[in-house]
Amino acid sequence: MGILEETVDIAYPQQPHCATVLVLDVSASMAGEKILELSEGLRAFIRALNEDDLARKRVDLAIITFGKDVRVICPFSAADQVQDPVLGPETFTPMGRAIVRAMDLVEERKTEYRDLGIDYYRPWIFLITDGRPSDMHPGEPFWDEVVGRVHDGEKEKRFLFWALGVDRADMKILREIAPPTRPPLLLKQTRFYDLFVWLSKSLSRISDSSIGEQVTLENPAGPDGWGIIPTE
Numbered sequence: 001m002g003i004l005e006e007t008v009d010i011a012y013p014q015q016p017h018c019a020t021v022l023v024l025d026v027s028a029s030m031a032g033e034k035i036l037e038l039s040e041g042l043r044a045f046i047r048a049l050n051e052d053d054l055a056r057k058r059v060d061l062a063i064i065t066f067g068k069d070v071r072v073i074c075p076f077s078a079a080d081q082v083q084d085p086v087l088g089p090e091t092f093t094p095m096g097r098a099i100v101r102a103m104d105l106v107e108e109r110k111t112e113y114r115d116l117g118i119d120y121y122r123p124w125i126f127l128i129t130d131g132r133p134s135d136m137h138p139g140e141p142f143w144d145e146v147v148g149r150v151h152d153g154e155k156e157k158r159f160l161f162w163a164l165g166v167d168r169a170d171m172k173i174l175r176e177i178a179p180p181t182r183p184p185l186l187l188k189q190t191r192f193y194d195l196f197v198w199l200s201k202s203l204s205r206i207s208d209s210s211i212g213e214q215v216t217l218e219n220p221a222g223p224d225g226w227g228i229i230p231t232e
Contacts, residue, residue: 041192
């Protein structure tokens with residue numbers, strides 16, 4: 001066994017990979033029905049990936065939660081290796097640190113792909129929150145660092161960043177964090193299941209494409225979509 005194989009083990013190395021990080025708010029405000037529906041939607045998402053032969057092998061999934069602390073509850077894994085995630089509400093909303101952790105994970109994973117000669121699609125970072133960050137505020141140095149990294153990463157095509165607000169999320173704050181070319185979406189009611197169905201279909205389409213190919217996705221803010229783009 002070589003040194004690289006001892007250092008990192010990536011399933012299906014003969015396939016191109018799409019690193020996908022879910023950044024999930026599990027703060028106290030998510031307690032009750034919201035976190036239950038988020039958990040069920042997440043399980044449905046993982047099942048859908050496993051039912052698609054290419055997505056199962058090509059989507060590399062990591063899950064980060066932020067509440068009392070930032071936790072990587074699932075390191076990058078093939079869909080068929082992801083254990084059933086358990087989400088529970090906690091205090092605080094360290095969103096800034098969670099976003100930074102997601103961006104760092106993506107860069108680390110791309111380095112591993114390159115070291116092992118694995119082709120990869122542009123990674124996805126998908127943030128879901130019903131609040132506002134408790135660890136950064138506009139005008140502060142950490143705020144500028146996080147928002148700058150998100151905007152630069154999107155502009156330089158290092159990743160695709162999606163921001164989704166739930167319930168009473170501060171959409172004004174999310175608009176500042178999200179890339180200017182991809183405004184945040186507000187989830188209609190609590191349609192987590194529809195969101196994750198869309199996400200699994202989108203990643204399936206990407207995994208069925210060639211590296212660098214333009215892929216048309218269903219509009220999540222369309223008439224039948226699960227999200228809306230707030231005007232205020």
